[in-house]
Each structure stands twice: as structure tokens, then as C-alpha cells.
Amino acid sequence: MTDSRIFLSPPHLSGKEERAIKEAIASNWIAPLGPHVDAFEKEMATFTGVKSAVAVSSGTAAIHLALDLLGVKEGDKVFCSTLTFVASANPILYQGAEPVFIDSEPASWNISPRALKKAFQDSAQKGTLPKAVIVVNLYGQSAKMDEIIALCNQYDVPMIEDAAESLGTIYRGAASGSFGRFGIFSFNGNKIITTSGGGMLVSNDEAAMERARFLASQARDPAPHYQHSVKGYNYRISNLLASVGRAQLEVLEKRIAARRSIFDIYYHSLSDVPGITFMPELKDTKTNRWLSVMLINETEARVTVSQLLQALHRQNIEARPVWKPLHLQPLFKGAAYYSHRTNEHVAESLFAAGICLPSGSNLTIDQQIRVITCIRQMIEGDMSKRSYLILGKHEV
Numbered sequence: 001m002t003d004s005r006i007f008l009s010p011p012h013l014s015g016k017e018e019r020a021i022k023e024a025i026a027s028n029w030i031a032p033l034g035p036h037v038d039a040f041e042k043e044m045a046t047f048t049g050v051k052s053a054v055a056v057s058s059g060t061a062a063i064h065l066a067l068d069l070l071g072v073k074e075g076d077k078v079f080c081s082t083l084t085f086v087a088s089a090n091p092i093l094y095q096g097a098e099p100v101f102i103d104s105e106p107a108s109w110n111i112s113p114r115a116l117k118k119a120f121q122d123s124a125q126k127g128t129l130p131k132a133v134i135v136v137n138l139y140g141q142s143a144k145m146d147e148i149i150a151l152c153n154q155y156d157v158p159m160i161e162d163a164a165e166s167l168g169t170i171y172r173g174a175a176s177g178s179f180g181r182f183g184i185f186s187f188n189g190n191k192i193i194t195t196s197g198g199g200m201l202v203s204n205d206e207a208a209m210e211r212a213r214f215l216a217s218q219a220r221d222p223a224p225h226y227q228h229s230v231k232g233y234n235y236r237i238s239n240l241l242a243s244v245g246r247a248q249l250e251v252l253e254k255r256i257a258a259r260r261s262i263f264d265i266y267y268h269s270l271s272d273v274p275g276i277t278f279m280p281e282l283k284d285t286k287t288n289r290w291l292s293v294m295l296i297n298e299t300e301a302r303v304t305v306s307q308l309l310q311a312l313h314r315q316n317i318e319a320r321p322v323w324k325p326l327h328l329q330p331l332f333k334g335a336a337y338y339s340h341r342t343n344e345h346v347a348e349s350l351f352a353a354g355i356c357l358p359s360g361s362n363l364t365i366d367q368q369i370r371v372i373t374c375i376r377q378m379i380e381g382d383m384s385k386r387s388y389l390i391l392g393k394h395e396v
């Protein structure tokens with residue numbers, strides 16, 4: 001392995017973070033509150049088009065707070081996308097509640113309205129409607145919000161939008177993350193912008209957001225001494241990290257343009273290869289293309305997903321399978337699950353065929369050609385002399 005490592009989705013600094021941190025240090029605001037936290041929240045609320053935002057220590061913490069605010073407790077059911085990272089569902093367990101997993105549909109790879117409807121009908125019949133529905137926007141792609149919201153409204157069940165991967169994505173003219181009773185974002189190191197670790201809870205329910213601030217800072221009652229009446233958490237973000245978040249938010253549009261351009265280059269350089277197709281873009285949306293994901297038809301490509309992953313690994317290229325559906329995880333053994341159709345399990349098929357390609361906004365064109373060459377060589381043999389259709393270079 002002589003070539004340098006190509007990562008899946010590494011952090012990409014703007015150059016302004018260092019000054020922001022230095023200023024925060026000089027002002028001595030090294031606390032889990034401060035002017036950068038307030039400003040970061042306002043900027044995220046404005047960007048997302050919601051009334052209020054609360055900055056927290058992680059996306060997972062934001063989901064947990066949302067469930068707590070909705071009163072999810074032991075024995076309650078919560079519907080959740082099955083094709084997602086475990087962080088979407090772990091907070092259901094924190095509350096002692098029971099996840100019910102919902103399959104994906106083919107156009108968005110996100111929650112199937114059809115499966116969701118079936119799950120609602122069944123639970124209404126049994127008199128056990130869920131307390132909340134967690135809808136994930138996978139790899140930057142928005143779920144079919146109109147259909148999903150109509151169903152949630154019909155059954156009067158609040159929706160939490162897990163937009164950890166879809167910051168900056170637009171669905172029918174509005175920002176991803178703004179559609180649920182609560183929306184959550186993540187600023188983990190692999191996300192489209194990062195604070196190294198951090199998250200954001202957003203909502204138009206300002207009273208609930210006041211409550212979120214209270215719960216996220218140990219639920220301290222207003223009293224001269226330390227007085228506590230309910231269970232709280234230590235979930236606020238530090239002023240230092242919020243300063244990094246603000247510097248990152250400034251370049252978000254550039255990061256989206258870069259990731260979309262990376263997707264276009266993969267698409268135009270690999271779409272003619274037998275057995276390769278790409279994640280679609282849902283109609284009336286603009287995805288941030290957080291990760292570029294391709295599907296392999298092993299029969300047509302005459303190579304397996306695992307052989308391709310191994311070949312990329314040998315070339316020091318980090319590529320990953322699509323998230324393993326949560327209903328297949330040992331952690332959630334025995335949990336209820338609704339498939340898209342009786343004999344059509346979309347998330348399982350995507351898991352079997354999908355490969356997430358290096359998609360960092362700082363990926364260079366030379367690195368991307370290395371990835372493309374490796375894939376073409378595996379499928380077509382030595383085609384290294386071939387010239388690629390490269391649609392112009394994004395700005396790094």
C-alpha cells in the first residue's frame with residue numbers, strides 16, 4: 001500500500017476554525033454556554049427556517065431529547081427507519097421504549113409510506129399507536145415527507161426528522177430537518193460539516209425548545225441552591241466547539257457543491273459499467289450527496305460487493321457497505337419490522353448491493369480517479385488507458 005489513504009468522509013476545515021477557537025479562548029468562554037453557542041443556534045435556526053435551535057453534544061443526544069420531550073417512556077412503541085445508523089434507534093432504548101422498524105422504498109431509499117401505513121393500521125387496530133416516528137434522511141436524501149407527514153397527521157403521532165446526514169438538502173423548497181415536530185442534525189467528524197462532535201435539535205415549538213435547554217443542562221430548577229425535580233442530562237455543546245461549527249456553517253454551500261460534483265463524476269465515469277447503478281435523487285429535491293452510493297448487480301458485474309470492497313481496501317481506499325438494516329442487528333433481535341411489500345424487502349436489498357464511495361468534499365480529482373480506476377479494473381479488467389469523462393473539477 002504505497003498510495004496515500006483515501007478516506008470515506010473526512011473532516012474538511014475552512015481555515016477559519018483556528019481563529020474562531022483562539023478568539024473563544026481569549027474571551028475565556030470555555031463553558032458549555034457562551035456567545036458562540038447562542039449565535040450557532042440562531043444561525044442554524046435561520047438556515048433551517050425554524051423558530052428555534054438548541055446546540056447539543058451530539059446528534060444522538062438531540063434524538064434522545066426529542067423522545068424525552070415527547071414523553072416516550074418504558075413500554076411505548078416508536079417507529080423508526082430500519083435502514084440507518086444505530087444512533088437513530090439507540091435513544092429509543094435509552095427511554096426503555098420499543099422500536100418498530102419500517103422498511104425503505106426504492107425512490108428515496110428512505111421510509112416506505114406503504115410500510116408505514118401498514119404499521120399504523122396494525123397498531124391502531126391493536127390500540128398501541130406509537131408515541132413517535134423517527135424518519136431518517138439517508139446519505140443526504142430526503143424521505144418522502146409529504147406522504148409521511150400526511151400519515152403521521154392522520155394518526156396524530158409526532159415525527160422526529162433525523163437529518164444528521166442531510167444538512168443543506170432541500171425537499172420541495174424547504175430545508176431538510178424542518179419537517180418534523182423536531183429535527184436533529186449531527187456535527188460528528190464524518191458529517192458534511194463538523195465540530196468534531198456535536199449536534200442540533202430544531203423545532204418551531206418554542207416552549208418545547210426551552211424545555212430542551214433545561215433538560216440538556218441537568219434540569220436545574222430556578223432556585224438559589226441546586227434544586228432538581230426531574231431527570232436531566234449533560235448534553236450542551238461547548239462554546240469552543242460552537243465557534244468551530246459557525247466557521248463550518250459559513251462554507252456549507254461550498255461543501256454541498258463539492259459533494260454533488262463528486263457524485264456527478266462517479267456517475268458519469270461509472271454508469272456505463274455493467275452492473276453499476278447509483279442512488280437516485282428524489283423528485284423535487286436537491287440532496288447534499290453526503291455520500292455517493294452505488295449498487296452492484298453481482299451477476300451483471302461478474303464481481304461481488306465483497307470482492308469490490310476488498311479490492312478498494314487493497315488500494316488503500318476506504319469504502320463501506322450500506323448501513324446494515326437495524327431489524328437485522330443482534331441488538332434489535334425480535335423487534336417488529338414492516339417490509340415495503342410482502343415479498344419486497346428494500347433495505348435488505350440495498351444492504352446486499354450497496355457500496356458507499358469516498359465522498360469527502362476535500363477529495364481531489366486524482367484520488368477520485370484512483371477510486372474509479374480500481375472499480376473499472378475489477379469489473380472490466382485492465383482499462384487503465386481509458387480516458388474518463390470528467391465534468392470539470394469542483395473547488396477544494
Ligand SMILES: *Cc1c(COP(=O)(O)O)cnc(C)c1O
Nearest residue numbers: 058059060085087088164186188
Ligand atoms: C451520525 C448520525 C447520527 C448520530 O449523530 P452523532 O452526532 O454521531 O451522535 C444519527 N443518525 C444518523 C442517520 C447519523 O448518520
